[in-house]
């Protein structure tokens with residue numbers, strides 16, 4: 001039986017199964033990820049974070065950790081804004097890094113991280129780009145919303161609703177569809193936003209590969225950028241509070257760089273028997 005140690009953590013209740021695979025010997029396929037994320041037959045999570053040295057993934061720096069993020073359906077995503085904060089918290093708790101400032105490699109580039117005195121984690125998310133694409137997103141009951149495309153390393157479509165009541169009532173039990181289909185050839189994370197006040201919004205999300213989640217860090221950054229543009233915000237740095245079903249985060253929009261700050265906690269450690277007939281290399285191979 002193939003046993004592997006895991007930890008479980010979350011950021012604003014966007015939850016992850018964390019696997020330490022320092023030397024890149026774990027052959028993690030869709031079957032394993034689906035099992036790990038299964039809330040009834042597995043550990044349960046919105047995604048998996050494999051913790052591996054960058055040198056074993058892309059010939060990167062042997063002293064930098066790489067966040068190998070997988071959605072619950074086993075698909076690979078470029079970036080995860082809540083996951084990277086949890087990843088940083090895990091590295092610190094396990095003594096895999098020292099100090100309160102570090103860099104983490106992702107498929108969307110290297111991200112600077114600072115762990116703040118109150119325990120929250122601040123991440124440099126890089127450039128946020130409004131794609132200018134006019135998209136229509138349709139939810140389960142047939143209601144269609146105009147949306148704007150936003151690139152945060154991964155793809156987002158942000159749609160505004162009239163008020164918090166409409167946001168709460170949105171049927172997000174199945175994936176929204178979008179037109180034109182070519183706007184997001186690799187799929188999209190769909191965020192719905194209600195403006196609550198000045199630089200304060202509430203959001204719900206249907207994540208590509210994971211379904212509706214309690215939070216999406218890259219989604220909150222996309223939402224802050226889209227709201228700022230919609231309200232005619234200046235190019236001066238601006239700070240937004242984004243409320244999600246699982247809590248609140250803060251997004252700072254600066255020139256060419258956005259920062260995301262929010263909680264990150266590890267809640268459990270354990271051992272799991274991985275399914276399937278896949279072969280896991282050992283260090284002796």
Ligand SMILES: N[C@@H](CCC[C@H](N)C(=O)O)C(=O)O
Nearest residue numbers: 077080081082154216217218
């Ligand atoms: N929950 C994440 C985003 C995870 C990836 C996303 N589902 C995708 O496929 O792009 C976040 O906190 O950013």
